[in-house]
Amino acid sequence: MKRLMGFTFAVLILFQVSGVNGMIQRDTINFKSNKLRTKQLKTGLKQYLVYFQHPAQNKKLNLSIWTREVQLAAKNGLKCFSISQKWYSNDTASYRSVYSLNSVEDFSPVYHSETIGKHTKAFNWYADHINGADSIPDNKQKSFALQLSQPCFNWNLDIETFEMLPLAAGKKFVLRFYDAGLAEPKDVHYDVSGEEVLTTMDNRKVDCWKLFSEGTNGQMHYTQTFWISKEGHEFLMEEDTFNGMFRYKVKMPGYSPNMGPRFK
Numbered sequence: 001m002k003r004l005m006g007f008t009f010a011v012l013i014l015f016q017v018s019g020v021n022g023m024i025q026r027d028t029i030n031f032k033s034n035k036l037r038t039k040q041l042k043t044g045l046k047q048y049l050v051y052f053q054h055p056a057q058n059k060k061l062n063l064s065i066w067t068r069e070v071q072l073a074a075k076n077g078l079k080c081f082s083i084s085q086k087w088y089s090n091d092t093a094s095y096r097s098v099y100s101l102n103s104v105e106d107f108s109p110v111y112h113s114e115t116i117g118k119h120t121k122a123f124n125w126y127a128d129h130i131n132g133a134d135s136i137p138d139n140k141q142k143s144f145a146l147q148l149s150q151p152c153f154n155w156n157l158d159i160e161t162f163e164m165l166p167l168a169a170g171k172k173f174v175l176r177f178y179d180a181g182l183a184e185p186k187d188v189h190y191d192v193s194g195e196e197v198l199t200t201m202d203n204r205k206v207d208c209w210k211l212f213s214e215g216t217n218g219q220m221h222y223t224q225t226f227w228i229s230k231e232g233h234e235f236l237m238e239e240d241t242f243n244g245m246f247r248y249k250v251k252m253p254g255y256s257p258n259m260g261p262r263f264k
Contacts (some may be wrong), residue, residue: 064089079104092252152176
């Protein structure tokens with residue numbers, strides 16, 4: 001009887017430990033065995049209202065509009081998504097133009113460039129290294145070189161990346177991200193923290209997954225929550241908190257005019 005009770009107790013402990021480990025199991029999204037669902041990424045133009053709010057600064061918001069256009073392209077015979085970003089605000093010094101190429105097969109980065117003012121940094125991106133693109137005139141990062149211990153996603157394209165995740169209740173993910181030319185690549189954890197129904201301006205109900213992440217940048221702790229529609233896999237809203245401030249990205253309705261072609 002004692003042996004039986006001991007065996008039963010051991011089995012229960014093993015079950016509980018296995019259950020806990022199962023609960024915290026994370027899916028590592030990569031370019032081989034656990035790929036993004038690239039067929040979920042839709043081509044076309046999307047626009048986002050981006051604003052900062054500091055509760056201590058009464059009646060003041062820092063506003064900008066970001067446009068992101070996804071198209072199909074090719075580079076050296078490789079089928080790619082081309083993603084063009086433009087960031088507009090009331091300060092021309094803050095204007096940013098970003099262009100990225102990623103493989104259609106697995107969204108692995110191929111090329112990335114950013115222009116702020118008169119300064120451009122451009123990179124050719126491979127599975128095991130990144131180097132400055134020497135074919136781009138006045139590239140400030142022409143001599144850049146970084147060896148990669150493993151492939152990584154382009155952190156500038158987090159919105160598009162999240163739209164391709166296999167989101168479901170209780171899912172937890174690890175994505176290795178890199179912000180080109182800045183700090184080292186890092187593994188970032190994202191959890192599906194729940195579900196929420198958002199109501200649009202025309203009173204349409206949209207059922208969403210909530211994706212959550214948190215971390216530290218230096219001494220600063222931050223949180224990020226993303227709302228992604230279940231049906232269309234659309235990134236609809238983001239809320240960030242840090243240093244007592246809030247930042248929001250809100251997808252603008254499809255009828256919002258594209259202001260880009262109006263600029264000379």
